[in-house]
Amino acid sequence: MKKVGIVGHFGFGHDLLNGQTIKVKILFQEFQKQLGAENTMAVDTHGGAKKVPSMIAGTIKMFRQCENCMVLPAYKGVLFFTPLFSVLNKIYHRRTYYIVVGGWLDSYLDKYKWLEKQLKNYTAICVETTTMKKALEKRGFQNIELMKNCKELQKLSFEELPHSFTEPYALCTFSRVMKGKGIENLIHAIQEVNEKAGSTVYTLDIYGEVWKDYVDEFEAMKKEFPDYIKYKGSVNYDQSVDTLKNYFALAFPTLFYTEGIPGTIIDAYAAGLPVISSKWESYDDVIEDNITGIGYEFGSDDALVEVLEMIKSNPQKMIDMKEACLRKAKEFSPKAIVGGFIQKFF
Structure with a gap:
């Protein structure tokens, strides 16, 4: 089996430079470096509603073939992929991770309270800041991990x-x-x-x-x-x-x-x-x-x-x-x- 699969906005074939796409690509490339390309899988969410069938098919394939399944969703993507991950994990029993992009999840849960129970089923929710970690722990989450945003840059001397x-x-x-x-x-x-x-x-x-x-x-x-x-x-x-x-x-x-x-x-x-x-x-x-x-x-x-x-x-x-x-x-x-x-x- 492959070690890790990542669902995210890769935008393959497009020159996209927004923060979400950059983070997805950087993490995927680093996992490939450390685990080997043969041990990784990518599922691209670019394309919106018309790509939903291929996203579902790709996610199912990832659960079948990968020990660790990750998702980096945007706002609407949380509502779609969290229930999908929950259903698939009842079948395949994988380690699942929600890698948060940005700092909006806590306030988002004020609107979508039903999400909390499903989010707590992830092996870990990886947030960028201690502010977010503390806010979610106040809601009763026990699966919050700190995972800073990162970039592979040639630092100036x-x-x-x-x-x-x-x-x-x-x-x-x-x-x-x-x-x-x-x-x-x-x-x-x-x-x-x-x-x-x-x-x-x-x-x-x-x-x-x-x-x-x-x-x-x-x-x-x-x-x-x-x-x-x-x-x-x-x-x-x-x-x-x-x-x-x-x-x-x-x-x-x-x-x-x-x-x-x-x-x-x-x-x-x-x-x-x-x-x-x-x-x-x-x-x-x-x-x-x-x-x-x-x-x-x-x-x-x-x-x-x-x-x-x-x-x-x-x-x-x-x-x-x-x-x-x-x-x-x-x-x-x-x-x-x-x-x-x-x-x-x-």
Whole structure:
């Protein structure tokens, strides 16, 4: 039998760069490295409702052939795959795992309370943050394991870190381009700081896949961008360090309070970039305030402007964080995280 099968949004044949797809691919590749390709199986959920029959068939095949069965579902996928896993496991008696993407599961259960009993049947529910672990344990779950998000990145060396920055300070974003990621809030904040100063204090380069429901709105916004704001397109995650390494800092103004461990922050750390971020629910799990980044009140545009003004008056504070960011990057190695998982459960 194969050691492990993974159901997730692989998007085979498509160049998809969203966080869920990246996490699925990274985990699968690492399991292949450590267990051998012949001991792994992938079931792709890309394609939506029209692919449901093939998803079911693939999942059944996985249960027949794999000792350990994993699923990394999105919102609707939890409602579909958790009951399916429960039914199949009554037949095949496998070890089953729900690898959580993001930090929304606890609040999701307020709406879908019926899911709790079935979720408790998994061998383990692997969450990204201690915040999520504690929240689910308060609900009576005893099968919660901490499994940080991870990326296989060629970390910058300490010798390669740039230490000299002058105005304008180059900021970037490196995640999905959508309203919920706070991109508009960041643009307005940078414009406000620059206009108040009467000069270009900050520039902003925007990287990432534009969310399909946001394309028209973003295209209209781009026409109004000042010269110091540019959209640079999408970059493969394995090219992130080379793309980011010469920036002053990464901005993460998310408006999603239930973010887990955002992959973009792992990218930033590997490139030696401190992070300017809103304080979402699990902020303290990922960012050490004033050591690897600076946070501001969640959802407050005024607080974001204040942070940018503060950094403007003391840019050395950010520069001094760069070495700590490289050290922090070591915590998110796929080899260590998957290796620890295999040792515990396989």
